[in-house]
Amino acid sequence: MLKIKTFTFNPIQENTYVVSDETGEAVVIDAGCYFPQEKEMLKNYLDSERLSLKLVLNTHLHFDHQFGNRFLFDTYGLKPHAHRDDEFLLDKVVAGANIYGFPVVENAMPVGHYLNEGDVVRFGTTTFECIHVPGHCPGHLVFHDAANKVLFAGDVLFRGSIGRTDLERGNHSQLINGITAKLLILPDDTAVYPGHGPSTTIGEEKQYNPYL
Secondary structure: OOEEEEEEEOOOOEEEEEEEOOOOEEEEEOOOOOOHHHHHHHHHHHHHOOOEEEEEEOOOOOHHHOOOHHHHHHHHOOOEEEOHHHHHHHHHHHHHHHHOOOOOOOOOOOOOEEOOOOOEEEEOOEEEEEEEOOOOOOOOEEEEEOOOOEEEEEOOEEOOEEOOOOOOOOOHHHHHHHHHHHHOOOOOOOEEEEOEOOOEEHHHHHHHOOOO
């Protein structure tokens, strides 16, 4: 049985997910913990639940979604998994975060493993399929668990909204096409866990999302 713990971290209110199953193995998706107490919250949860962290996954590499990657590497020895097309963003983390008022002094954690369209991520008895949906940024992935009807959508699809496309290498038509062709074809009762804000379902967004 899948267990999903949501943390809302940093002043941009980014959703970090710890996903575990009955084996006690777990992954962290989009480690956005910025403040020391946020990093401790994440570690305390993993420890208190006696979870074995196997993977650090990134839907994309905008600074607010990867603040905690270095902490997780230092603590658990795990490098992040992400799409190669987003790697250019790591060189911009310090400057970009400072523009938004986040004093960052250490360079971003490098990607340890590249994920691509169609790749399969496994931990415990759980399987995620990687779906490449660019447009918010070129290397954006979403992680789909078909067996449990769950989608971790990052900043592609939100409740009643979609990801912004006015950032570097964003592309609005590409994003809409990707959502339509790859996500809205999923079962209506698929739960969508976005990078910001509350969860939703594919069916809700097909019916009510004004951008689609």
